Amino acid sequence: MPNTPDEQLHPQLHFNSYGHYLRRRFGFRISKVNVDAGFTCPNRDGSKGTGGCIYCNNVSFSPKETQSVVPLEEQMAAGMTYHRIRLGSEKFIIYFQKYTNTYGSVELLADLYHRALDHPNVIGISVGTRPDSLSDGALDLLTDIARTKYVCLELGLQSMDDDILTRINRGHTLDDFIGTVTRAAGRNFDICAHLIHGFPGESAADFLKTAGLMAGLPINSLKLHQLHAVTGTELAELYRRGEFVPLTLEQYVTTVADFLELLPPRIAIQRLYGSAPLEISVAPRWGVKNNRMWYTIVNELTQRGSWQGRRAETSE
Template identity: 35%
Template sequence: MRQIFTFGSYLRDKFGCKVYKVGINISGFTCPNIDGTVAKGGCTFCENDSFSASTNQVQELKGFYLNLNSTSNPNLDKQLLQLEMQFQAISKRQREEYGAQKFIVYFQSFTNTYAPFETLKALYEKALSFDDVVGLSIGTRSDSIEEETLEYLAELAKTKEIWIEFGIQSVYDETLLKINRGHNSANVKEWILKAKQSGLNVCGHLIFGLPDETQEMMLHTAKEAYTWGIDSVKYHPLYVVKKTALANDFIRGEFTPISEELYLDTLAKAITMKPEHVNVQRVTAGINDNSLLAPQWCRDKNSQIKKINAVLKPLGLKY
């Protein structure tokens, strides 16, 4: 039985110890398809308020949002304080519960390059100053990063472990239009290639079960993403939460979520297509609270992992 090459394995091999990602949510960050720059309302599956804060401090700046054209940031000191408080609290717990020894600060919620360069620089450098931090992972959109930021991250990558995470979701423009993504597939490809040419590590997020997509389409998206040179991948099933446009479609009977059987089969096929050097950061997703409308199989992550391993076992693989 061969273990799938995971992100944890990659980090352990590189640093020789347990390295954990510390997920950080900084208030003041949003997305260009939420603030109206490219679209309104966000992606159809995104419940904008669902990006819950890791600590209550994030709520202090509610109503304050940055974008690429912001000329000032009067709340930078508060954001830096949020960053420090979250990192200290979460890393302490990871040390105590999981034996974590080193950390990657993961700028997680919303679009974490969608702000003035000086704000980004201050936040990234603050994160890298914390004890035992070996690098950064920055979640963003391909239409929300500028050359200056990319060049800066590439410079950091010469001495630190720097990852940039792009939401690919699908390579089909008709799908991206249906989910109100606000950009096309060519834009994602362009910036992934630019990031790779700059020397950055790239993680691509793929969603299986998007509206009207067949398994053939989902697998084609995975295959294309691999050819773009991504170094890591996160696989997600599309699930429906309350207070979203997708929830309205589901309630009207206009959207049917992916079945567990189809997701498992698609995931197994996508993993077997994956180049061996591409590590896996996630094989499923879900939420276990009353905001989940469907599919119900997304509630129990432990059950999902067991079933994923059951479909991988005949292939000689284990997650």
């Protein structure tokens, strides 16, 4: 017996978009403002590894105005102005995005997070980090902030396959991710997982198993994107040697729609695809603008007459 659409789903998008989730939770539009707080990453500085993940070039996920040399407050002001003009947003979540944003002393983290939260229009923070870089002190700090503000902890998993994690030089395992989610659960803040589809040697069926993993964990939201190669990365070299064959747009859209069908409606979707600045993008280059990518996936669900969770296990 098929599930029926859930009230958590956006009525036109047919999935639980994060914007829709925030609006239901807070009652108004909220935008995320990305900042670069000047962190590095233990998978690049030698403490966990060197060279980083084979696809990592932080320029690819860092807007130009969020350079670490710019004071946090200036980055926030520029980002809030941008979203206010573009979308009419008046309330914001500050997203500590670049590199590993819990990789520092608790005192440093507390200073940065509280500086962001001091702004009267900031309702909370989102903190991106690795599953192997979250101390008990950092967890307690986030727990304390979550008593009065919105907090989302964003954990990069990327793949649930340990062989793939090794091949892409992630420097952590699936068990590390599950252990950290378990430690972070029940602390009254949201947990978001980051996933990538399209690794060499990964089939669509392999990737779709991740929906079941997410369904069984206390994950509140997901970010998903296709594996793409940008200049200056090992992945770009693999592509040039023919050892990384990017997904086609059709393959990606089909698999994402399948994934959404298998994912419980309670898990909000923060991102459905990735993009890199054209000047550093190597492959794939699908030639589809960002807003069209979003609607290409929405259209796939619509044409199927389907929705997020239609084929999910219904134990919740």
